[in-house]
Amino acid sequence: MNKTKKTNKPAEKLFGLSTEEYEKISELLGREPDDFELGIFSAMWSEHCSYKSSKVYLKTLPTEGGKVLIGPGENAGVVDFGDGDVLVFKMESHNHPSFIEPFQGSATGVGGIMRDIFTMGARPVANLNSLRFGSFSHPRTPYYLSEVVKGIGFYGNCMGVPTVGGEVVFDECYNDNILVNAFTIGIAKKDGIFLSSKCEIGNIVVYVGSATGMDGIHGATMASEEFDLKKNKKRSTVQVGDPFTEKLLLEACLEAMEKKLIVSIQDMGAAGLTSSSFEMADKSGKGMIINLDSIPLRTAGMTPVEMMLSESQERMLLACEKEKFSELKGVFDKWGLNCVIAGEVIKEKVVRFYYNSKIYKTLDVDVIVNGPEYKRPVKSPAYLKEIKPLKIKSYKMPGNLNDIALKIITNPNIASKKKVYTQYDYTIGTGTVVPPGFSAAVLRVSGNRLNQNKGFLLNVSGNSKYTYLDPFTGGALAVTECARNITACGGSPAAITDCLNFASPEDPETMWQFSSAVEGIKSAAIKLNTPVISGNVSFYNETAKKDGDRTYVSKIYPTPVIGMLGFIDDVNNAVTPYFKDEGDEIYILGSLNGNLGGSLYMDIIHNDFRQKPSALDLDYETRLQNCLRSLIAKGFIKSAADISEGGIFTALAESAIANPKRTFGFAVDYDINGLRADEFLFSEFEQAFILTADKELNGAHKAAVKKILGEYGIKLEKIGTVKNNEMKINGIINLKSDTIKEGYYSAI
């Protein structure tokens, strides 16, 4: 092999590639790459496209079993839904673009994830999102919040896909790097799934959708670098979303698929034409001719590398049998979309580009797609040594717990997100049985079938503060928290997708957090039998900052977010978390730990949350959730809520005020058994649920209940009664429900 000499190219000319990577490319080519090649390598070898730092860990995740039909690797994962139906879902980040331009960034994030779903032949039926903003009082937060929510609504509403759930978190660790993670699920027929790996030699390659413009050039490499606000060049890369065109693209693609006019298809996401062409060729084990003269352009005079790197939205690349092209074109014409022959599938595993009617470049598929793979150095973060178990005795017990309770319930991280989700159309599609605002969203298949009651449940969760304090537990907790929300509604967790948002992988401490969090996700996913079927990694969520003479890097907490799918046989049996009738009895199922470590209470009341959160007993968790599901299946349970941020008080309060028909209260009288009152009220993520039931639970059903509890080894204790408009706990809490309700719904 001929050894190339070291490059002296300046770093900014490497588009995010390291000098070593550049040299490796030169070695593979036998010479230094030209601009076209460098553009393609920098995109395909970027962290965003190649997963070069995360691959070794992602490989360890469980991806098979249960109802999984297709795991990670395709545009989205596929789960069997019975009766010939499948569900297709994935979650994706759009953090960097949303920080630069929150409206367009979040809008195109939603557009991008929906394209991933309908590329597979599935009609999107629900969106969710997980949003993280800087501290609520940060001057830029209202702007980001309002623009991101507007952008998400703009795109999803126009597409006619209901947005049925999500989470909104405020924390100063996101002041300089907001997170926007978007989740979409679609439904398809089992025999109607389309893949990017099915190209056949002789197929023509077809470009459909919007024309190519200067949008988002080097977007993929941008997502793989930390921000430097002074480098204005990154600012010229804003992609504008056009949901109207995407709706047409959706209908046109599904119509063409239905008519069997498509052999293989891939959306143009990050690194646009580059990744779609090389990945389709690679996965199909073939090569491709791409004729750059045929690409519809919005901006005249774009250079070949600009065409290849453009991230213009609402475009797809597909392979089609030659004879069927005119029929295919007919479909796209009907919807008013571009549909042009852009090349051909060939045997030789290269992509050969034509430009100005001549062969322009030929690049080897394997060389381009087999980017580097790193096992980056890891090191346990220094700060973790200071994270000790909490000694609550060293913190003063607050005098008036009513005031504390009100502070907790009106904290922006606890308070209702109604003002957010009412900006999303969550009723379109006539499938939303339990709308946003409760534990998990419950959807039915509205299709054209009546009396078809099977349904599915969706939830997204993550807790970065806990992940920061204990990365393994934080990862596991994201999975169990989703499962708790789904189980509490009567669903059975089935599969997950993940979005792993972290700082720079080149920092060994971040990499350690990453590996531990993935380990946590893995353990919980195995235990709960929820394989990972798709996902996304977003690194470099950090920004170089200057504060006077000091320069520092503002990093997010490690933020793994999980999106989970669950099933329910009959949506009529779904349980909601809110109280139903006065006089019903309130129970705790499970056992309380009373650990306030890392809690919101410690954070906002004692200004110190840096303690170790409780560990998760995954065996116990599984039994607990199975037990609850059995009780619900028997029809014994009228409401069920998990205990998450804000602790038992918050779970009880929300259950009392969330019933759309009327407001309730409660009287709880419970022996807290050695716990301090604040530990009982505000400890979070307890392995326990708050349930209500009528008197029969302890009467006619007593024996049946006892049997179920015995089977799983779980404790059920009555703690109180559902009341009218007053919240009373053990003589330490005495509040009017209306006051709490007013605060809860008006805080953000």
Add this chain to the structure above:
Amino acid sequence: MTKKAFIKVTLKEEVLDPQGKAVLSVLKSSGYDNVKDVRVGKYIEIDMDEGKSASLKVEAEEISEKVLSNPLIEEYSIEIK
């Protein structure tokens, strides 16, 4: 005295204009064949009190830059009358 600032906010040339594209397609299908392109922007009128401001022009610039337009994708022009 009250003056008026007239501000046009338009998308930068290289930025996609979905609205313009949709209007164009409707005009074409309604038979306006000679229409080649459509761009849709905003037109804002501001009534300003001259007395209190050093320079209306400077102030209108500032408002256009910071509030009315998104400098990442839009540009603006101002006329004061």
Add this chain to the structure above:
Amino acid sequence: MTKKAFIKVTLKEEVLDPQGKAVLSVLKSSGYDNVKDVRVGKYIEIDMDEGKSASLKVEAEEISEKVLSNPLIEEYSIEIK
């Protein structure tokens, strides 16, 4: 030859402009006290091929009247260059 029609579409005076009101309140709360009123309208640029049309002006009028504005609430003005 291609010419451009520049069309301003503005809300009639008696029609309430919620968007303008919102911008006004943002400006006031940002300390622009001398701003008295804000009205938000549209600014549309149309590229037209002169060759095929009898009168660009007439055609632009027609397009403005029928498509670009709603006569119940809006008025328009056209400039051709």
Add this chain to the structure above:
Amino acid sequence: MDNKKIKAGITVFPGSNCDYDVYRVLNAVFGVSASFIWHKDKVKNLKNFDFIVIPGGFSYGDYLRSGALAARSPVMELVKDYAFGGGIVLGICNGFQILLEAGLLDGVMLTNDSLKFECKDVYLSTLNTDTPFTCAVKKNSVLKMPIAHHDGNYFATDKIIDGLNKNDGVVFKYCDEKGNLSAGSNPNGSLYNIAGISNENSNVMGLMPHPERSSEKILGSEDGGHIFKSIIKYIKEK
């Protein structure tokens, strides 16, 4: 008469997205024979249909003004002929906006006074039960239906409002659970809480809330179903 014999046409524009919901509810819940009419379909007229629904969505992305571009679509000429001939036309949400822009109903929709998209349940007071759309509704009954729109702030000149009042053209107003017309129950700033209006002959009606999303118990309300039941009743008795 069997509901199956009743033929409904649902117009589909680029960007319509409640078309399938209406189709499903008419066919599966009410047993009507509903089919789609693509905006470019070359049909001569709509006489074969017993009624036409212009469904909600974002026709042409709601670009320029909601409904404005769809109102200029060829199929709307057919809808106009159909309506002038006395045919029953129901416009829901974006369909209402299209009817206004097409001049089949009077007034315009401005952006919601919140300047935000609003998705929530609202209550409607039924003011006129003497229309093909409300003949199965009890006078003054309060109906619960969801809204989901960005531009539902109905506006009209005094002259138009006088005309509407004279003809009992205001069919639905936003109200509270008990039927009171308060400002607090107006979700979008609509003039006089107007949620739905009809033309002079009451054969064309537009309303912002979505009856097709509130025609099944599992979705939390069956009240929207009364509108479809009214149309069916009216056609059967005609």
